[in-house]
Structure formats: C-alpha cells, structure tokens
Amino acid sequence: MFTQIYLLRFPKDxxxxxFVYRLVKEYDIxxxxxxxxxxxxxxxxxxxxxxxxxxxxxxxxLDFLRExxxxxxxxxxxxxxxxxxxxxxxxxxxxxxxxALYIKRPEMSVIFDVEKCTGCSLCVPLxxxxxxxxxxxxxxxxxxxFTV
Amino acid sequence: MANKKITKTYDEINARIKAGEAVVVTAEEMVGxxxxxxxxxxxxxxxxxxxxxxxxxxxxxxxxxxxxxTPTIKASKVxxxxxxxxxxxxxxxxxxxxxxxxxxDPLNKIYPGEFRYGGGHVIENLLRGEKVLLExxxxxxxxxxxxxxxxxxxxxxxSYALLCNPRNGYQNYNCAVNLxxxxxxxxxxxxxxNCRNANFCSAGELSPLLNDPLYKTIGVGTRIFLGGGYGYxxxxxxxHNPVVPRTKGGVPTKPAGTLMVxxxxxxxxxxxxxxxxIQGYGNTMAIGLGVPIPxxxxxxxxxxxxxxxxxxxxxxxxxxxxxxxxxxxYGEVSYAQLKSGEIIxxxxxxxxxxxxxxxxxxxxxxxxKHQIKSGNFLLNKPAELLPDGA
Numbered sequence: 373m374f375t376q377i378y379l380l381r382f383p384k385d386x387x388x389x390x391f392v393y394r395l396v397k398e399y400d401i402x403x404x405x406x407x408x409x410x411x412x413x414x415x416x417x418x419x420x421x422x423x424x425x426x427x428x429x430x431x432x433x434l435d436f437l438r439e440x441x442x443x444x445x446x447x448x449x450x451x452x453x454x455x456x457x458x459x460x461x462x463x464x465x466x467x468x469x470x471x472a473l474y475i476k477r478p479e480m481s482v483i484f485d486v487e488k489c490t491g492c493s494l495c496v497p498l499x500x501x502x503x504x505x506x507x508x509x510x511x512x513x514x515x516x517x518f519t520v
Numbered sequence: 521m522a523n524k525k526i527t528k529t530y531d532e533i534n535a536r537i538k539a540g541e542a543v544v545v546t547a548e549e550m551v552g553x554x555x556x557x558x559x560x561x562x563x564x565x566x567x568x569x570x571x572x573x574x575x576x577x578x579x580x581x582x583x584x585x586x587x588x589x590t591p592t593i594k595a596s597k598v599x600x601x602x603x604x605x606x607x608x609x610x611x612x613x614x615x616x617x618x619x620x621x622x623x624x625d626p627l628n629k630i631y632p633g634e635f636r637y638g639g640g641h642v643i644e645n646l647l648r649g650e651k652v653l654l655e656x657x658x659x660x661x662x663x664x665x666x667x668x669x670x671x672x673x674x675x676x677x678x679s680y681a682l683l684c685n686p687r688n689g690y691q692n693y694n695c696a697v698n699l700x701x702x703x704x705x706x707x708x709x710x711x712x713x714n715c716r717n718a719n720f721c722s723a724g725e726l727s728p729l730l731n732d733p734l735y736k737t738i739g740v741g742t743r744i745f746l747g748g749g750y751g752y753x754x755x756x757x758x759x760h761n762p763v764v765p766r767t768k769g770g771v772p773t774k775p776a777g778t779l780m781v782x783x784x785x786x787x788x789x790x791x792x793x794x795x796x797x798i799q800g801y802g803n804t805m806a807i808g809l810g811v812p813i814p815x816x817x818x819x820x821x822x823x824x825x826x827x828x829x830x831x832x833x834x835x836x837x838x839x840x841x842x843x844x845x846x847x848x849x850y851g852e853v854s855y856a857q858l859k860s861g862e863i864i865x866x867x868x869x870x871x872x873x874x875x876x877x878x879x880x881x882x883x884x885x886x887x888x889k890h891q892i893k894s895g896n897f898l899l900n901k902p903a904e905l906l907p908d909g910a
Contacts, residue, residue, distance in 0.1 A: 459574065459794060459806060462874035463709050466717045480859060480878035497634055498710055500576065500796040500806065 374427040377406065377491035378434070379450060381443040382416035391440060392420075399433035400424065419447060421490075447491025448472075450507050453484045458503035467494040526563040527817050530901040533567045537895055542567040544892045546885035547726045547813075547824055554825025563821035568892055568899065571731050572745070572810040572884030573723040575876035576796050578707070579687035579758060580805050581617040582643050582785055585680040586654055586673060588612055594664035595656035599623065600642045600673075607656070611664055615684070616642060618795070618805035628800065632705040638803025641795030643683075646675040648790045681785040683747055683793070687757035689809050691729030691777035692833055695720045695853055695872075697865055700839030705800020709875055711838055715865055718835065719873045723881035724828045724855035728811035729777050731824045733770040735762070737814055739902025744781060745810030745888045748792035750897070751783020753811075755906075762909035769826060773852065774834050777906060781809065792884075806877075810884040812892060814899050828855035835865055 387410050395401045402423040410416030424430035434444050460482045464473045472488035473495060475481070495504045536542040543566050545553060550569045554562045586598075588611070598607040598614045602623045605616035618640035627633050645652055656669040675681060696719045698704050698711035705711075709719045724730065732738050742753040757778030764776045792808030815821050834849035841848050853863045858872045891897035 459877050460879040461575070461806075461877045463719075466710055466712070466719065466871070466873040475861065475874070477859070477861065480874065482879075497632075497799050500798055501794055502636075502797065 373423060373425065374430050375421060375423045375490060376430065377419060377421045377447040379445045379447045379491075380418045380420060380437065381445075382410060382418070383441050384413055384415060386441050387412060387414075387416045389440060391437060391442070394436065395422070395433050399429065399436060401430060401433045419491075447493070447506075448486060448489035451486070451489055451491055451493065451496075452505055452507075454503045454505060457501045458482065458499075459501060461500065464495040464499055464504065467498055525818065526560060528567070528815065530814060530816075530899055533814050534898045536567055537892055537898055540893070540895055542892060544568045544570060544889045546882070546889055547571045547731050548882065548885070550821075550824045551725055551827040554821055555827075559818040559822045559825065562825065563815050563818040566815050566821065569731060569813045569815060569824040570810060570885040570888040570892065571723075571726055571728040571813060572808070572881040572888065573689060573727050573876060574792070574808045574880030574884060575721055575723070575806060576707075576798065576804045577685065577688045577690075577807045577809075578619050578804045580683070580685040580807055581615055581639060583609075583613070583615050583680070583682040583684050584678050585613050586656075587677065587679055589666065589669060589671075591665040592663070593656060593658045593666035593669050594661055595658050595669065597657040599653075599655045601637070601645070601652045603637070603639050603642050605639075618643065619803055621803050632710075632800025633802075634799065635797040635801070635803045638795065638797070640793075640803055640805030643785070643793060643805065644790050644795040646678075646681070647785070647788060647793060649674065675786060682782055683751065683785045683788060684782040685757075685807065686780050687759060687778045688781050688807060689728050689757070689779040689811070690722070690775055691727070691733070692772050692831070693720070693722050693775050694836040695833050695858060695863070696838045696842075697835055697850065697870065698839035699837045699850075702839075704839055705798075706838045706842075707798060707801050707804075708838060709873065710799060713839070715868065715870055717873050718858070718863055718865060718870045719875055720833070720855075720858045721875040722833070722855065723876050723878060724831055724859065725826055726878065726881045726885055728809065728813075729779070730771060730826060730831055732811075732813050732820070733766065733772065733823060733826075735777060735906035735908050736820065736823070737816065737902070737905075738779070738811060739905035741900045741903045742811060743898070743900040744783075744812075745808065745884055745891075746781055746783040746788065747785070747808055748789030749783055749787035751781050752900070753779050753902070754782050755780045760906065762907060767830065767832065769830055770823065771826060771831050773832050779809075779906075808880060808884050810888045812888055812897070812899055828859060831855045833858075835863070
C-alpha cells in the first residue's frame with residue numbers, strides 16, 4: 373500500500389474533466405478529497421489523498437493527471453517546521469502516523485523528516501506554538517486558514 | 521573516605537563559587553556520578569546540582585503598572601491586545617494571567633478550538649519588544665476623572681512588570697490516557713480514543729522538585745533561573761501537597777509539591793517564556809525554570825542522584841475519570857519507561873508522548889551550571905523551607 377496526499381492545481385479549462393472517475397476506473401486508485409475549491413472558468417485547487425497498491429500504481433495515476441495539464445505537488449512539500457518556534461516538546465508525535473515527526477532517543481529531541489510526511493496536517497493545529505506551517509500559495513499560512 | 525560524613529554550608533559553597541572552585545553538575549550528570557562514586561564521595565566532590573524544566577505552566581502571569589495620564593484614571597477593566605487583565609488592584613495596576621484567551625476568541629464554539637492568542641502571547645510579544653494595545657475603562661471619581669484610556673505600550677513603557685506565577689514546577693505529574701471511545705482534547709494534549717497515546721509532562725530526573733523531594737533546600741528566597749533571567753521562590757505554590765505516597769527515596773509517586781515563583785520580567789527573554797495554544801483546551805505559557813540544589817551532605821547527593829528509573833507516576837484516565845473526580849490509577853510507570861516511547865496499559869502497548877521539553881530542560885540546567893561556575897549566580901539560603909507535611 374502506498375498513501376500520499378497531493379495538492380492539485382487545475383488550469384481554468386480542465387475543471388470540467390472527470391479525472392477522479394478515471395483515476396479510480398483506469399488506475400485503480402482509492403481517493404479521499406480533503407479540500408476542494410473548484411469553480412468553472414477559474415483556477416481550481418484540490419487536496420486529495422491517493423492510495424494505491426504500489427508506489428508505481430499511484431505514480432501512473434499522477435502521470436495521467438499531469439498529462440491533463442493538472443499541476444501535481446506533494447502536500448508534504450508544502451509543510452515545514454519553524455525551528456525557531458519549535459521548543460522540542462514532542463506533542464506532535466501523537467498524531468503523526470507517518471512517523472515523520474518522531475523522538476530521537478536518548479536525547480529526546482523532536483525530529484521532522486519531511487521525506488516521510490504525507491501532508492495530513494494534523495500536527496498544524498496541535499502544535500502548542502504553531503511551529504508547523506502549511507502553505508498552499510506563495511505565502512506561508514497558519515492553521516486557522518487551513519482546516520483539512 | 522567511606523566513614524567521613526560530609527557537611528557543607530551555603531556560605532562555604534558560595535565562597536567556592538566566588539573563588540571559581542565550585543564543582544557544579546547537572547541533575548542528569550549527577551545520576552552517573554552517584555552511581556559510580558557513591559553518595560559520600562559524590563557529596564564530597566560536588567557542590568551544586570542544577571535542574572531545569574520547560575513546559576506549559578498554567579498558573580502564571582504578570583503584575584504590571586501602566587502609568588497615569590491626564591486626567592487621571594482608576595481603571596476598573598483592563599485589556600492588553602483584547603486579553604482581559606484583572607484590574608481590581610489599584611488605579612493603574614493590573615495582573616494578566618496566561619490562561620486568559622482574547623475576548624473575541626471563538627473558544628470551543630468551533631470544536632476543538634485553536635486558542636490562537638492569550639495572556640501568555642501578550643507577555644511573549646512584550647518580551648520580543650513589540651507594542652501591545654492597552655485599553656482601560658473606569659467609572660470615574662473626583663480624584664480620577666477619566667472614563668477610558670487607550671494606548672500602545674511596550675515593555676519599556678511599563679514602570680513595573682513582574683512575572684508572578686502562583687503555581688509552577690509541579691513535583692511529578694500524571695501520565696494521561698483516554699479510555700473512552702472518542703478523542704478528547706485536554707490540558708494534557710490530544711488523547712486518542714481507546715488508549716492509543718499516553719501523554720506525560722515532567723522533565724523527570726532533571727525536574728527541580730524531583731531532585732529535592734522533601735524540600736530540604738528549596739524554600740522562600742531560593743534564587744532560581746526563571747524565564748531566561750533570574751527570580752525567586754516566594755512560597756509554596758497553590759495545590760502544594762507534600763502528603764502523598766512516596767518511594768523509598770522520598771520521591772512522590774503522584775503530583776505533590778509546587779512552587780510559587782516571581783522575578784522582574786524586564787530581564788527575562790521570549791526564548792524562555794512562550795505563549796502556548798492547546799488545541800481544544802485553551803491558552804497557557806511554557807516557562808523555563810531551573811533550581812540549583814546545594815549538596816550540603818550525602819543525603820542531598822542521594823536525592824539529586826535520582827534517575828528516571830527511580831521516578832514513577834500514575835496512569836490516569838482523562839476520558840472519563842478525571843472530569844468526574846474519580847481518583848483511579850491504571851498503573852504505575854517510571855519516567856524511564858515513559859521516555860522509552862512505549863508503556864503497557866491494561867495489558868496493551870501504548871505510545872508515549874512527552875509534553876515537557878527535555879531538550880530545553882537540559883539547556884536550562886547547563887545554562888545555570890555555567891552561570892554558577894563563572895561566579896555569576898550565588899545560592900540563597902531559604903528564609904523558610906517549603907512545608908513537608910511533617
């Protein structure tokens with residue numbers, strides 16, 4: 373099983389295409405739409421979790437999306453930790469099922485491994501000092517503008 | 521050596537600090553020293569053990585005086601950046617508590633609430649050199665005619681700013697689980713349903729009161745590291761309860777003693793006083809606190825040699841028991857187990873989650889160690905020790 377959350381951007385002219393249907397039908401991918409803002413004749417944005425039996429399976433689906441002119445990005449690439457703000461408590465490790473946020477022992481320091489992050493964003497509102505940030509556009513935004 | 525009983529006085533230790541000869545180690549380092557050398561030898565060699573903790577500590581706040589204007593005012597309601605302060609002190613004196621959320625905060629109306637801004641954030645803003653908006657209302661008197669006041673103030677504009685925390689440094693704390701079938705958002709963090717995480721909040725072997733479990737050296741006037749500067753223990757904190765079950769080494773097996781502390785906010789730093797938002801629960805502040813412990817004798821060497829293996833706490837259910845006032849433990853676990861990442865509750869493996877920063881606690885203990893070693897921090901003999909319940 374391979375699961376990852378993606379940020380999709382639809383150019384104006386692609387928003388009427390049944391791409392989710394084709395992802396399921398032709399690429400055998402499970403999906404979970406977490407957030408969508410798609411209007412006719414406007415650029416659309418969607419946060420979608422894709423689950424396939426293998427990484428290649430999901431990759432084929434993503435290639436199809438790209439061919440349709442959709443910009444695809446891992447949501448994890450849009451999550452970062454402000455190391456100045458983080459005080460290394462470890463509260464975030466409770467919600468990180470991907471193991472991207474974990475405690476390094478015996479130091480008890482809190483590590484963020486962006487490679488393992490699936491982009492679920494549960495850590496964002498949980499962090500006591502809001503050190504985890506998500507950005508969907510050019511600027512970094514905080515959790516209150518982003519509720520997945 | 522083995523038969524020689526060591527005793528030292530505060531004056532002798534301070535003389536060694538001034539001469540740059542004091543042997544100062546952190547509470548973590550002391551564990552190994554006592555283990556290898558024994559308590560008598562450790563007491564002979566080590567003069568001071570430094571402790572530290574950095575975690576959310578709810579009972580905290582700032583007394584401040586915001587200065588008069590013309591006509592003068594006797595403020596009866598005061599806000600800083602829309603966070604209400606308590607104004608029932610005097611004309612332009614108030615106290616802002618760190619758990620007070622901003623007045624326009626949606627709280628838990630959108631559950632779980634985010635609690636983005638509260639009293640702790642106001643204090644952090646001031647320490648970062650930022651201005652905050654002060655608003656005050658008054659009913660007006662012959663000597664204080666003004667009815668309202670509105671001005672931007674920074675820390676420098678306050679003639680007086682005192683960090684005053686009626687309860688800090690809890691000696692041990694519960695390990696929190698949730699045995700109910702829905703997620704709960706508590707002051708111990710988010711607890712998943714059916715006991716899938718166990719949250720704990722203590723620096724363990726680095727924690728101040730766990731290194732002086734029977735309050736033999738900590739009391740009124742103990743000079744401490746507080747919020748990046750220095751401060752003092754001014755008395756026992758609220759809920760201080762020395763009469764609890766203890767291990768053979770005297771360490772309480774559940775929450776026990778607490779400290780009331782204070783210090784001049786103007787010499788503190790935002791690195792060690794951080795406004796905190798606890799999802800679904802509320803606002804508070806993470807505080808850096810460190811207490812130096814004089815090794816007056818072998819007894820103090822033994823206490824400060826305590827390790828995470830020797831410190832235990834109780835597993836408490838926050839899904840049902842806590843809010844219903846039911847005192848029931850689902851088992852006793854050591855901090856060594858808690859820090860290992862996994863404990864067993866009701867026969868099931870549960871992931872442990874720390875809320876207290878061990879990294880920062882260690883930094884505080886190191887900071888205090890260097891201040892003492894360099895002769896910049898002397899030890900105060902308490903005017904009165906904290907009540908030990910005896």
